[in-house]
Amino acid sequence: MATPDAGGACVFEAIGLTKEYDYGTVQALRGVDIRIAPGEFVAIVGQSGSGKSTLLQMLGALDHPTAGELRYRGAPLSAHGDLASYRAHEIGFIFQAFHLLPTFTAIENVQIPMFETHRSTSERKQRAMELLKLVGLEDRLHHFPSKLSGGERQRVAIARSLANGASVLLADEPTGNLDSENATLVLDLIVRLRREQQFTLILVTHDMGIARQAGRVIEMKDGRVVADTLNSTSH
C-alpha cells in the first residue's frame, strides 16, 4: 500500500472514517484510512455502491462522518470552524450530473460561489469571464444550462469549482454523463488545469482508462479501501 510522507504535509488524512445512513442500517463507509498529499492526482475506483461518492462527500464536508477522524492540512475538519467557508474557499466540487443552477446563465453560474468572497460585482464578472475562457466557453457566456451540451455544462461546472481558487478539486464521475468524445475533452481539461494550477485532484471513476492517468488509484469495496496503488506509468 502506498503511504505518502508524514502526517503534517497531508491535504487529507482520514482515520477510521465511517458513515452510516438510515440510523445505521446502511454502512456506506466502514472505517476508511487514507492520506493524500498536496498536488496528488488520485483516482477512486470501485463498484457502484462501494462508497466512493460518500467518501468524496466526507472530504468535501457535504456531510458529517458518523465516526472516525478527518484532518485537512493537519487540523481536524470538525475544528475547521465554519464548514461553509471551507467548502467555499478550499474545495471545488464537480458532480456527475453537473448541478448547474438552471435559472442562471453560464457566466452567472460561475459567479455564484463568489458571493462568499469580498470581490466586487465587476470583479466577479471579470473573473467568471476569464474562467469560462479558460475552459473554452468564451462564446457561451450568456447561455442558460438548458442551451448547452453536456460537455459544455460540465466545463461551466469546472469553471465554477475553480471560482474561489480551490486548492483541492473533488470530482465525482465527472464524465459519467458524457459521450466518449466529450468525456475525453472534459478529462483532458481537468488534467490540464491541474498541471497549470497545481491543485490536488481526487476523481471518482469506474473508467480504468481514466484511472490510469492518475498518479494513484484507490479501489473501494463495501465501504472499505481494498487497494491503494501508485501508478508508475503516470506523470
Place this chain on the structure above:
Amino acid sequence: MTFFTVITRGLTRRPVRTGLTIVGIAIGIAAVVALVGISRGFETSWATGMKTRGTDLVVSNMGSALTPKPYPATVVDRITPLPHVAETCALLADLMSVETTDMMIVSGRQWGGFTWKNLHIIAGRMPHDAAERAVVLGQTAAEVLKKKVGDTLQLETEELPVVGIVDGGAIVENGSVILSLPLLQELTGNEGKINVIDLRVTPGTTKEELRQLCDQISALVPEARAVIAGEHVRDSQAYKIIRAMSWGTSLLAVLVGVLGVMNTMLMTVFERTQEICVLLAIGWKRSRIVRMILLESAMLGLIGGIGGVLIGIVGVKILVQTPAIRGLLEPDLNPQLLLSAVGIAVVVGVFSGLYPAWRSSRLTPSHALHG
C-alpha cells in the same frame, strides 16, 4: 450579477405562481386600504364638516346607533348660560332613505343658527323663513338625487320644493338635505325634539377650558354628552363597530395573503431542494440561503403591497362614486395609511418566509446530491 439578481431570478422562474401570489397579497392589502381608508374617511369627513360649520362642541347622544338619539329641545336653554358658550344651534339630523338613495344625511337646522351661515348659494335661494315648507340641497346631494332648483323632493310623506343648491365646503355638508328644524321635526314626528346641538365657544377658549365645558355640559344634561367636534364620531359605538369590522376584515384578508405567500415559499423551497443543496455544497453560508428566501418573500410582499395600495385607491375612488355612499364621506387615504399598508405587506412577506427559510437552512448539502 448582484444578490438582487439572485432574488429576482428566484421569483421569475415561476412567473404565474409568483403573479398569483402577488395578486393574493395585493387583494388583502387593497382591502386594508379600502376599509380603513373608508372608515377613517367617515371620521375625518365629519370632523372637517364640523369645522367648516364653525362648530367647536357637539352635544349629542350617539349611543350605539349610527345617528344620535333625540332629546328635548329645552336642553339648549340649560347650556347657553354656561361660561365660554358663544352661540348654539339646535339640529335634528338623521340618515334617511330619500327617494332613490338608500342613505342620505337630512339635517333640520334651527332657523337663523350659525350652521346656516357657511352655506353658499350656488343656485336658487335660501328658504324665506323657518315656516317655508322647502329644502336646500348640498351640491353632491343634488347630483345624487338628480335635482335642480324648482324640482320637488319627497321627504317622508311630503313633496317639498327644492329652492336652492348650496356649497357647504365639506363633503358631509354637500351631501346633505338641509331644511329648517321645525319642518323636519314635524315631518318626522319629533316635535320639540332635537338630537344635536352645535356649540360655538368664545374666541380665546383654551383646549383645557373646552374639555372642562364638555364635562360641565355632560353633568348638567344627562340626556346627552358633549364632545369636542370631530371626536364625537370616533366616540360613537357605531363607529367603533365599523372600525373594528374594517380592521377585522382587513386582518382576515391579510391572513389569506400570509397563507398564500407561505405556501408559495414552501413550494419553492421544496422544488429547489437540490439547488439549495448545490448552493450549500459550493460554499454558500446557511445565513445566505435564509437571506435569499426571506428577501424573495419580502419582495413578494413589497410588490403585492404596492399593487394592493394602487388597487385599494382605485377601488375606493370607484366605491365612493356609487350612489349608495356618494356624498356621505371622503375616503381618508393619507400617505401614512398607504405606507403602513405597504409596510404590513412586507412584514407579511418576511413573516411568511420564516418557516420556509428555516426549512431550507436545515438541509444537508449531500442530501440531494447523491450520484
